[in-house]
């Protein structure tokens with residue numbers, strides 16, 4: 001029987017994460033769909049993938065702000081197939097934190113989901129990933145480099161994630177490669193900008209359109225499957241917006 005590689009995608013139940021799960025699954029990975037609140041979407045997605053290939057997808061809940069949950073998440077991830085080849089740190093919280101109005105809880109949430117959790121996921125998963133010559137892919141943001149107005153905590157968290165990508169690439173080599181993808185505008189956030197602001201954002205993108213989740217998914221697969229000699233790099237998938 002063919003043994004499938006196993007990918008864990010955090011925040012995998014919907015939006016970009018769900019496309020990552022579908023694309024990795026179509027490429028032959030078994031997938032672990034991590035979720036926090038989106039239990040129904042995770043279960044629907046697992047069902048969809050299991051219809052295509054029985055026993056190939058599972059949902060796993062965890063609040064990534066809790067280190068105990070991260071420990072449990074990695075243990076649960078190993079249960080079905082006793083292996084882990086790829087972790088995609090995709091889960092993220094995103095909202096403005098205007099100076100003068102920001103609460104400590106918001107700081108902890110943004111730094112926790114975008115920076116702290118990927119570090120502890122790497123810590124708990126490293127031993128198993130190393131056995132498979134595995135990969136970690138961090139979903140960063142072009143705003144790790146270029147500030148986004150009134151989002152300083154989010155930008156700092158993603159900047160921290162960018163540095164973690166490079167420093168973990170050094171520390172976890174030679175058995176684990178660690179890379180990042182910095183999306184530009186792919187899907188509008190839940191708190192959508194006005195039509196006028198959307199047009200302004202699109203006009204600043206050299207390719208003059210939003211990207212699509214599949215653009216991120218194809219880059220994940222490229223880094224995980226198609227290359228063996230790239231580590232510590234962050235690829236912007238942004239239609240040229242960061243130029």
Ligand SMILES: NC(=O)c1ccc[n+]([C@@H]2O[C@H](COP(=O)([O-])OP(=O)(O)OC[C@H]3O[C@@H](n4cnc5c(N)ncnc54)[C@H](OP(=O)(O)O)[C@@H]3O)[C@@H](O)[C@H]2O)c1
Pocket residue numbers: 010011012013014015016017034035036037038039062063064065089090091092093094113139140141142182183184185186187188189
């Ligand atoms: N969308 C874009 O255009 C864009 C642009 C630049 C960068 N990015 C990056 O690309 C990635 C995907 O973007 P997206 O817009 O698809 O993300 P999203 O919908 O905003 O968030 C993805 C998931 O993260 C999970 N999450 C948030 N906080 C969590 C926590 N404390 N514990 C566990 N899970 C948590 C949520 O899972 P549940 O729903 O299960 O609670 C959520 O569905 C993110 O890393 C984002 O920063 C996206």
